[in-house]
Amino acid sequence: MALDNTGQRVFKVVGTRPPRPDGVDKVTGRALYGADMSAPGMLVAHILRSPHAHAEIVSIDTSAAEALQGVKAVVTAADFTPQEDEYLDDILVNCLARDKVLYDGHAVAAVAATSADVAKAALKLIKVEYRKLPHVTDVDAAMRPDAPIVQSGRSLETVPEGMSENVTSHCEFGHGDLEAGFAKADLIIERSFTTAATHQGYIEPHACLATMGADGKGDLWCCTQGQYNVRSICADLLGIEASQLRVTASEIGGGFGGKTTVFIEPVALALSRKSGRPVKIVMSRSEVFLATGPTVSSSTDVKIGMTKDGRITAGQAHLRYSGGAFPCGTVDMGAQAAFAAYDLEAVQTLGWNALTNRPKEAAYRAPGAPQAIYAVESVVDELCQQLGLDPLEVRLKNAARKGTKSSYGPTFDDIGLMATLEAAKAHPHYSAPLGENQGRGLSAGFWFNFGGNTCVTLNVNTDGTVGITEGNPDIGGSRAAISQMAAEELGIPYDKIRTIVADTSSLGHNDVTDGSRVTFSVGLATIKAARDAISKMCSRAAQIWGIDEEAVVWEDGAACPAGPNAGKFPPMTLAEIAAVSFNTGGPIAGHYEFNADGAGVSFGVHLVDVEVDRETGGTKVLRYTVFQDAGKAVHPSYVEGQMQGGAVQGIGWALNEEYIYGEDGRLQNPGFLDYRIPVASDLPKIDTVILEIPNPGHPYGVRGVGETPIVPPLAALSNAVSRAIGKRLHSLPMSPPRILKALSEA
Amino acid sequence: MVAVVIWGSLRRFTDGQGEVEVEARNFKELMEALSARYPGLKPQIERGVSLALDGRIYREAWFTEIGPDSEVVLMPYMAGG
Known part of the structure; x- marks a missing residue:
């Protein structure tokens, strides 16, 4: 469904910040969570x-x-x-x-x-x-020929012969002549990185x-x-x-994919x-x-070539992921996303998944992308350091844009990476002075976004209010956004609409709330359901007026006669049409079901300042700003919340969170005392800058926003810490012991 | 004929070609034609693939029309969190 009016539409409700519909229930304890339900016997x-x-x-x-x-x-x-x-x-x-x-x-x-x-x-x-x-919990160890076999016979046909049976899948993406690309470079840097498995940490x-x-x-x-x-x-x-x-x-x-x-x-x-x-x-x-599923653990090698003036000539990454004891396709996503932010003539990513004796991976916001982009963005930052180049200017010089052949194959349409980079460059954060032991890090991030199967019913009540039934659990404000889009389309106030999440017997199939899909897909279905209801209401008005249906249009929440032969009738509001609906044909409802496509990719850029305590190895996040292309931000507060939440989870991933296994293969830290997620006192205010580059695949220009924000923090933090201590780190988390070790080796 | 870009690890099943041509008017016909002409691709296609058509990603829509000049890229089935 294409963008309306090429993005020039003036919105009345979309883009405002009405109260969240679940707010009172949640602050009063009336909201019912999973453990809150009981039954006799x-x-x-x-x-x-x-x-x-x-x-x-x-x-x-x-x-x-x-x-x-x-x-x-x-x-x-x-x-x-x-x-x-x-x-x-x-x-x-x-x-x-x-x-x-x-x-x-x-x-x-x-x-x-x-x-x-x-x-x-x-x-x-x-x-x-x-x-x-015998057991194995490390991905590199699991890929060795003599590794204990976690499960036999699980390798796909894509795995080259001769590899450990633990290797279950292999993928390769890219284009261009790598050898020629690296030959053009003035500097080539090749580094290896690891990231720990982290949990989504839902409360x-x-x-x-x-x-x-x-x-x-x-x-x-x-x-x-x-x-x-x-x-x-x-x-x-x-x-x-x-x-x-x-x-x-x-x-x-909280779910975050888990x-x-x-x-x-x-x-x-x-x-x-x-x-x-x-x-x-x-x-x-x-x-x-x-x-329950943490994200993958990873081990990655990255090689990038750059000219003295900051042009990337070639990029290559080898990614080894483990999704635990079961086959897992997350490395495919990482390998596709690794270089997506760059316009490259020569790029290649290779990925392998290996079984380990760890719990089965579950999705975690933008699954696979943070690990890959952490490694790539770290090497880009080091190239900038060694060549004396501004990391933001280098990204601008190499940024993917409309017409770029992406590193994973398709050519980009309208995308917002350049706009987010320009916004970061213009922001006072980028030029603010830094003190001793402080460093500034920058990283771009990317996620694909997708749509999926969606079904919505919109019921017009006889008192002029509207009930919307949708089938996706609300984890990021979707009930508010859906009500807003319905209000926008119907021309009635937001508070006249209530959106509820249906059980499986009350509505047709809806795919999972994932892939940053709900505001895009369910919103789109809501718009179509509203248009379906509007069509029926225009028909009822035409019947009442005794004119042709085609001679009625919907304007500002009311049916209006239009055209030379329509006659002169005062507008008939939704409430007026609804009030007599039993006399004009029965209840009025709109419905729409479809498999949504055209979600539109999303880019973000994160800037972070840190200060490292050289005595304790502790890192304090001083300032953090998120820039993201959200398409049209339906409810900007929720969009900001997604951007802030992703940044916070990424900060935890970068600095402290990790699954720690003992020699016996048992998890050493299954609790929040020993698995440290950031708390409010660890964090500065996360500033946000929303860019609104309309998605051509949605009538209002909406893009998904939920996953991209967790992609850049890993590299942004690593780049900041590395610049603060003058020593490049290659493993996450950068916990105090790791930073102290790095300082002692410096 | 439609020119389809195949991702790297599948090229061993397309005689090393990164781009192949098949007769197809939509996503369903494309998958059927690829499976028929390159049987090695069939397991991956059965597990799930996405199709990027002129830069837009489709995951399941069989009857998405493919124009003769469309950019067609086969991709793994997208998953998210």
């Missing part, structure tokens, strides 16, 4: 988890647990049918280990009982005989309440980014029809089916760290 379930990084399950004896008073059901992998589809079977095996445990914390069995105490006591009665196997742990009756009908309440996806997966894993399972998404306390799959929901449903009682599972924080 409800059981509580707990899960037994592997104490080993890698072991064969020789036997499981649950008889003693089942005999414990108060225990109503026990399930293991034996209660599920293996799936032919490998994607589904991996999800199933991750929910309950089948023949082997593949990582520390891997679920082995689950008990539903009349109380949490009984369930926990029963877990201790389950006898599991393990045969320990709300996974929780669900499942009910499966004897009639085969099921209901599931859970915190998720996609209730339809949960329904599809659970229906398949439990062998039931999708129509018989209704999934309702709770309010969500709630785009299932971990406990099929287990709760199976326990409910077995016990005949509702079953609730609430993960502890340590379970969230141990057994």
